[in-house]
Amino acid sequence: MEQTQLKEALEALKETGVRITPQRHAILEYLINSMSHPTADDIYKSLEGKFPNMSVATVYNNLRVFREVGLVKELTYGDSSSRFDFITTHHYHVICDSCGKIVDFHYPGLDEVEHLASHVTGFKVGNHRMEIYGTCPDCSTKETH
Amino acid sequence: MEQTQLKEALEALKETGVRITPQRHAILEYLINSMSHPTADDIYKSLEGKFPNMSVATVYNNLRVFREVGLVKELTYGDSSSRFDFITTHHYHVICDSCGKIVDFHYPGLDEVEHLASHVTGFKVGNHRMEIYGTCPDCSTKETH
DNA sequence: TTATTAAATTGTAATGTTTATAAATAGTGT
DNA sequence: ACACTATTTATAAACATTACAATTTAATAA
Numbered sequence: 425m426e427q428t429q430l431k432e433a434l435e436a437l438k439e440t441g442v443r444i445t446p447q448r449h450a451i452l453e454y455l456i457n458s459m460s461h462p463t464a465d466d467i468y469k470s471l472e473g474k475f476p477n478m479s480v481a482t483v484y485n486n487l488r489v490f491r492e493v494g495l496v497k498e499l500t501y502g503d504s505s506s507r508f509d510f511i512t513t514h515h516y517h518v519i520c521d522s523c524g525k526i527v528d529f530h531y532p533g534l535d536e537v538e539h540l541a542s543h544v545t546g547f548k549v550g551n552h553r554m555e556i557y558g559t560c561p562d563c564s565t566k567e568t569h
Numbered sequence: 570m571e572q573t574q575l576k577e578a579l580e581a582l583k584e585t586g587v588r589i590t591p592q593r594h595a596i597l598e599y600l601i602n603s604m605s606h607p608t609a610d611d612i613y614k615s616l617e618g619k620f621p622n623m624s625v626a627t628v629y630n631n632l633r634v635f636r637e638v639g640l641v642k643e644l645t646y647g648d649s650s651s652r653f654d655f656i657t658t659h660h661y662h663v664i665c666d667s668c669g670k671i672v673d674f675h676y677p678g679l680d681e682v683e684h685l686a687s688h689v690t691g692f693k694v695g696n697h698r699m700e701i702y703g704t705c706p707d708c709s710t711k712e713t714h
Numbered sequence: 715t716t717a718t719t720a721a722a723t724t725g726t727a728a729t730g731t732t733t734a735t736a737a738a739t740a741g742t743g744t
Numbered sequence: 745a746c747a748c749t750a751t752t753t754a755t756a757a758a759c760a761t762t763a764c765a766a767t768t769t770a771a772t773a774a
Contacts, residue, residue, distance in 0.1 A: 444742095479754060481733080482751080537676060554698065592722085
């Protein structure tokens, strides 16, 4: 499952003329396997064991490359640092206001909204982002005891 | 029109026990009158004339206060600094990928999505955010000549 | 009006994330 | 294996935002 995704991702890089380095391989692998939404620093720390000499700049550089190629989505919430998400299928995120947990939420998409927006504003609409905020079950039970 | 909004905002502050200082008055006024979505630094620079001694920290502190009271929404896009938006009616933003222009876009809301998300994830859903990205008319014409 | 008190402002330093830079290194196609 | 460039590394710099302590000020009541 993940193997396919990784292969496809590497293929996509090759096609764009982006070189495949061990660091890039490892970052991609981490993004695919981690079911969370890590920050650049999370990734840096997680790969410290395998790559003791890797620079933080490398992580940032490659996340930018992956974003430009369209492999990765950058999520900017209110908190200090960006989070990065390997793009699989179209899905949204539900975020807990209390503990910050991020849960994936699949939804058909909001093409209708895009069309309306395009019509009203005259923009050539390309894409959109949406996040839903609330309290996760864990934090809900904690609050009401 | 704006006078009413400002009065109501000041009233809301009073009710919450937040003191009304000249700086707060000016920042609120600026947010309401500016039809743009200024950064903290925009606000700071714009009020430099009236308040030569005002600290950047004051701007940040008060934007946080306004957000906590619910008068202002903080918008975190990809770029480096947050933007702040005085909350009037429920609307979304359409953002130009090319020049960064932000246009308001009124839409009935996405209650249905919130309900579904709540049902699927078990979250107590409170609110959501959505932004639409594309190319504005100006940039579109520039590209195609 | 004045005194009182807690809250807000100021100035500055500190923090933390992200980017820029230049030298060293390593992928890729031949 | 070679040559050509992209990439990595290490470090410094830039930038937005926050923390802090001292000073000032808004709100309240006498």
